[in-house]
Amino acid sequence: MIDLTRLIRGLDNRPEQIRYEERHVEDALVPLVVWNTTPACNLKCKHCYFGACDERDSEELSTEEAKSFVDTLAEANVPVLVFSGGEPFFREDIAELTRYATEQGIRPIASSNGTFLTEERAQAVADAGMQYVGVSLDGIGETNDEFRGVDGAFDRALEGLRNARDAGMGTGIRCTMTETTVDDVPEVVDLLIKEDIDRVNVFHLIYSGRGGDITDADLSLEKAREMLDYLYERTKEIADSHPDKQLLTAGNYTDAVYLYHKIREDLPDHEERARELLFADGPGRVVKNGDAGPKVVNVDHRGDVHPSMFLSQYTMGNIREQRLDTILEGSDLWKKLAEPSKHLKGRCGECPWKEVCGGNSRARAAAVHDDLWASDPRCYLTDEELGFADGTESIPGLDEPILIP
Numbered sequence: 563m564i565d566l567t568r569l570i571r572g573l574d575n576r577p578e579q580i581r582y583e584e585r586h587v588e589d590a591l592v593p594l595v596v597w598n599t600t601p602a603c604n605l606k607c608k609h610c611y612f613g614a615c616d617e618r619d620s621e622e623l624s625t626e627e628a629k630s631f632v633d634t635l636a637e638a639n640v641p642v643l644v645f646s647g648g649e650p651f652f653r654e655d656i657a658e659l660t661r662y663a664t665e666q667g668i669r670p671i672a673s674s675n676g677t678f679l680t681e682e683r684a685q686a687v688a689d690a691g692m693q694y695v696g697v698s699l700d701g702i703g704e705t706n707d708e709f710r711g712v713d714g715a716f717d718r719a720l721e722g723l724r725n726a727r728d729a730g731m732g733t734g735i736r737c738t739m740t741e742t743t744v745d746d747v748p749e750v751v752d753l754l755i756k757e758d759i760d761r762v763n764v765f766h767l768i769y770s771g772r773g774g775d776i777t778d779a780d781l782s783l784e785k786a787r788e789m790l791d792y793l794y795e796r797t798k799e800i801a802d803s804h805p806d807k808q809l810l811t812a813g814n815y816t817d818a819v820y821l822y823h824k825i826r827e828d829l830p831d832h833e834e835r836a837r838e839l840l841f842a843d844g845p846g847r848v849v850k851n852g853d854a855g856p857k858v859v860n861v862d863h864r865g866d867v868h869p870s871m872f873l874s875q876y877t878m879g880n881i882r883e884q885r886l887d888t889i890l891e892g893s894d895l896w897k898k899l900a901e902p903s904k905h906l907k908g909r910c911g912e913c914p915w916k917e918v919c920g921g922n923s924r925a926r927a928a929a930v931h932d933d934l935w936a937s938d939p940r941c942y943l944t945d946e947e948l949g950f951a952d953g954t955e956s957i958p959g960l961d962e963p964i965l966i967p
Contacts, residue, residue, distance in 0.1 A: 563763065563810055563811070563812040564810060564811045564812070564815065564817050564818050564821075565808065565810055565839075566793060566794070566797040566808075566809045566810055566811060566821070567797055567800075567801050567807075567808045567809050567810075568808075568839065569818065569821060569822075569825070569836055569839050569840075570794065570797050570798060570801070570821065570825060570829070570832075570836075571797065571798065571801035571802075572832065572835055573801055573805055575805060575806055575807070575808050576761075576808060577694060577732035577733075577734075577760040577761065577808075578732070579669070579671070579693035579694045579731065579732035580642065580669065580671055580693060580694045580732060590638065590639040590640055590641060591635075591638035591639065591640050591859075591886065591887050591890065592640060592856065592857060592858060592859050592890075593640075593641055593642060593857050593858075594640070594641070594642045594643075594644060594857060594858050594859075595635060595640050595642070595643050595644065595858070595859055595860075595861060595886070596644040596646050596673070596858060596859070596860045596861070596870075596871050597628075597631075597643060597644065597645060597646060597860075597861045597862075598612055598646050598647055598648060598860070598861070598862045598863050598871065599622070599623075599628075599645055599646065599647055599648070599650045599652075599653050599656070599863060600618055600619065600622055600647050600648045600649070600650065600652050600653055600863050601613075601614050601615050601617075601618075601619050601622075601647070601648045601863055602614065602615065602616060602617055602618045602619070602647065602648045602649065602652040603615070603616065603647055603648040603649040603652065603675065604616065604649060604652070604675070604677060604678075604712065605649070605675050605677070605710045605711055605712050605715055606710070606711030606712065607675075607698075607700070607709065607710045607711060607772070608709055608710075608711070608740075608772060608773075608775075608776050608779075609700075609709075609738055609740070609767060609768075609771075609772060609773040609776060610771050610772045610773070611768060611770040611771040611772075611773055611871060611872050611874075612646075612647065612648060612771050612862075612871070612874070613771040613772055614647060614648040614649070615648075618652065618653075619863055619864070621863065621864045622653075622863045622864070623863065623864075623865055623882075625655045625658065625659065627865070627882070628655075628659050629659070629662050631861070631865075631881055631886075632659070632662055632663050632666055632668065633666065634881070634885045634886055634887070635663075635666075635668060635886065636666035636667055636668055637887075638885075638886065638887045640668060641668065641669060642668065642669045642670075642671060643663050643668050643669070643670050643671070644671050644672070644673055645659070645660070645670060645671070645672045645673070646672070646673040646871070647673070647674075648863070649674060649675050649677075649678065650672055650673070650674060651672070651674055651678035651679065651683065651687075652678070656672075656687060657686045657687050657689075657690040657692075658690070660687050660690040660691050660692045661690035661691055663691070664690065664691030665691075669693050670691060670692050670693060671692065671693050671694040671695070671696070671732075672687070672692060672694070672695045672696070673695075673696050673698075673736075674695055674696070674697055674698075674722070675697065675698055675710070675715070675719055676695075676697035676698070676699075676718065676719035676720070676721075676722030676723050676726075677715060677718040677719055677722055678722065679695065679697075679721075679722030679723070679725050679726055680722070680725065681725045681728075681729075683725075684722070684725035684726045684728070684729040684731070685725075685729045687729075687731075688726070688729035688730050688731050689729075692731055693731060693732060694731055694732035694733070694734065694760075695723075695726040695731050695732075695733055695734070696733075696734040696735070696736055696763070697719055697722060697723045697726070697733070697734070697735060697736070698710075698719070698735075698736045698737070698738075699716065699719055699720070699723075699735050699736070699737055699750055699753070700737055700738050700740075700743045700746075701716075701737070701742075701743045701746035701749075701750065702716065702746045702749045702750065703716050704716075705742065705743055705745075705746045706719070706743075706746075708742070709740070709742060709743055720753075720757070723735070723757065723759065724757065727757070727758065727759065732760050733759045733760050733761075734759065734760055734761040734762065734763060735750060735753060735754070735759055735761070735762045735763070736762075736763045736765060736812075737750045737762065737763070737764050737765065738765040738766075738767055738813075739764060739765065739766060739767065739781055739786075739789060740767055740776065740779040740780060740781065741779045741780070741781065742779060744781060744785065744789065747764060747789065747792075748792070748796075750762065750764075751764075751793075751796055751800075751809070754800065754804075754807050754809075755800070755803075755804055755807065759807075760806075760807065760808060761807065761808035761809070761810060762808075762809055762810070763809075763810040763811070763812055764789075764793060764809070764810070764811050764812070765811070765812045765813045766780075766781075766786065766811070766812070766813035766814035766817075766923075766940065767779070767780045767781075767813065768813050768872050768923060768925050768926065769923075769925060769926045769929035769930065770871075770872040770873070770874070770925050770929065771874075774929050777929075780940070783940070783942035784942075786814070786940070786942050787820065787942055790811075790817055790820055790821065791824075793809060793811065794821055794824055796809065797809045813923060814922060814923065814940055815918070815919035815920065815922050815923075816919060816922055816938075816940070816941045816942055816943055818840055818918060818919065819840070819915050819918060819919060819943060819947070819948075820942070820943060820947070821836075822836050822837065822840055823947060840918045841917065841918060856869065856870075856896070856899050856900060858870055858871075859886070859890065859896075860873075860874070861881055861886065862874065864880070865880045865881040865882045865883075866879075866880050867879050867880065867881060867886060867889050867890075869895060869896060869899050870924075870925070872923070872925035873924065873925055873928065873934075875928070876895060876934070878890070878893040878895060878896060879892075879893070899924075902916075902920040902921050902924070902935075903916040903917050903920065903921065905935045906921040906935055906937070907933070907935050907936050907937065908936055908937035909937040909941070910922065910927075910936075910937040910938060910941070911935075911937070912950075913941075913948055913950075914948060914949045915948060915949075921935070921937075921938060922938035922940065922941055923938050923940065924938075926938050926939060926940055927939075
């Protein structure tokens with residue numbers, strides 16, 4: 563995830579509810595754990611990375627198992643737990659588990675489609691300690707409903723977002739760009755101001771789950787660049803007019819390098835600060851006292867542990883059998899993902915910027931090439947922009963990673 567507002571304008575306006583600096587990240591197992599609480603969902607999104615279905619699974623972690631899991635996360639100093647799915651609010655015990663996580667010193671947040679967040683439900687989870695809810699809106703009105711498979715989904719999701727906001731939780735919108743949704747992105751960004759939402763995160767398509775079935779609907783590389791040009795200008799505009807609002811992109815860390823080139827040309831006084839952020843915030847760049855590691859790990863509804871929610875084909879263990887910290891400490895794959903640039907192949911392996919982007923999306927590389935370490939086909943930067951053209955590109959900082967203060 564790339565914080566455009568911070569990278570372009572230098573404004574660190576992340577919602578207070580999801581900050582975790584006060585927890586010592588260098589002592590944490592990972593900053594963030596995503597738990598797919600259930601595979602059940604009432605929508606049928608075309609790009610669902612989890613391949614969600616319409617029914618609960620008897621193999622889901624029980625309430626008591628989930629509490630034991632939370633205990634181990636607290637002992638490992640994990641600062642943030644994301645309740646995801648499927649649709650997490652399909653589970654009746656989310657408020658109970660939210661309160662339990664809060665009592666253990668973990669910040670609970672939710673990734674939701676928003677349609678279950680009635681006024682009563684939103685207030686209940688807010689009172690239990692839910693800090694933030696991110697709601698997916700892949701377009702406006704019919705665009706969203708067609709992409710997410712249910713008529714009326716947009717209106718219900720927007721109402722849920724408003725209820726979460728009014729209950730006092732931090733709120734965000736997620737929107738995925740495809741050929742059928744991209745034209746609505748400007749209107750989705752407008753909701754940031756119109757609805758007084760904290761942040762909008764614009765995703766590139768990830769080829770996981772059902773997302774791997776619609777790769778022909780992905781944007782052309784030229785269109786991806788065009789959308790980054792739009793988001794660059796929009797970020798500057800909103801940062802000036804509404805400095806408390808945040809724009810982000812996710813799913814393609816090429817965006818960071820592309821925007822850095824734009825900053826060098828357009829805002830040269832900001833170049834050094836932007837470069838430092840590139841090295842501090844890149845994938846696998848949780849750097850503290852010389853140590854590095856991935857920022858996110860995923861646990862699914864059965865307790866299986868995956869290196870990310872987009873890499874469910876790789877299972878490192880199960881939390882019913884071992885603690886999460888034990889699983890990660892014993893995983894060779896996890897160790898490699900902590901330093902991805904050492905293992906990248908092809909164009910990504912040769913790229914001077916690989917310490918910044920970590921090879922971009924390993925999920926797309928695995929989906930297209932059946933090789934976790936192959937090049938991501940969605941890098942839209944030219945050889946000249948990457949420094950391949952004449953070998954003269956100078957990138958300060960490659961030899962000495964910037965430490966997070």
